[in-house]
Amino acid sequence: MRIFLLLFSAALFLSSCDNLVNGVVRDIDLPPHESQLAASLFLDSRDSNISAIVSSSKGIYDTGQSKSVYNAECVLNVGATTYNWSTMDQYERYTELLPDRFGAPTDSVVFTVNHPDFTSVSATQVFPSAPQVSLELNYGATQLYDEISDELIITLKDIPGVNQHYIISIDVHFRTTLSGQDTSEYYNLYWETEYPNSTRLWSQETAYLLSEDGLDRDIKFSAATGINPIDFAMLHEYRVKVSALSEEMYLFYKSYSAYENANGNPFAEPVVLYSNMSNNMGCFGVSTTKRFYK
16 A cells, blocks of 8 residues: 555656656637726816826736826716816816815715717715825924925824724925025925825825824824025925825825835735726825915
8 A cells, every 4th residue: 555655756757857847838818808998087176177098908918008098087076066078188188277176075085987989987086185284394304315495293183983084295485594585486205204104105205194093082293304504594484285195095105115125026915006987997186285484
């Protein structure tokens, strides 16, 4: 019996080795890819235009990149108000100019894209409440890259029962130290924070993505601005831009950051970009932005 088992094991081992050497071929019939609309729109309360990207999906073995879809119809329904546009700009985005800033309506916002050659796609969003923020400025209280730096302590007030997410950027406005005259321009700052639930945005390197991460509490963190107050005799003003994000917009940015981090890394796990469109291709997200000065 023992001899039989040894012979059987040896035969199985040799057979497995033969498969490894010669390979095992399997024919798999993949269904043909049916191209679909891939539509995305990110809308902020301060926007004075609506700009959507509409392209078509590609199969695994299709050559070339996904291309823009022409002659699409974009529709945005906000309560009793409807925005309908089909004009492309020079960057191949479907853009509609508004008479004023879009604002943050309380009604649900439905984004739909129609095209005669594709099935229509849509998604629904609700604007988050405006962020409530307090700022504390400590001149020269920290360091950035071993240089003296101002410290901004930023507190994002909690809304009970709401998982809050934000994008934050900081600008600075200088006045000359000799004349004290205001300059009209604000400059983006490359700032740093050690807040654990924060991610620098790849698309906006001067901005951070922050989240409550499911914990109902204020978010309070320190930001090193990189500005030495002595250089400007403390004649400068900070503008902190805070955007409160819908859950869907946050999940897209989070997945996009993971995708960029994994890009070019052969050992990274594949990353699928978050989508909330009806066909799971593309994303519709909204944000409510306010500016705070210190």
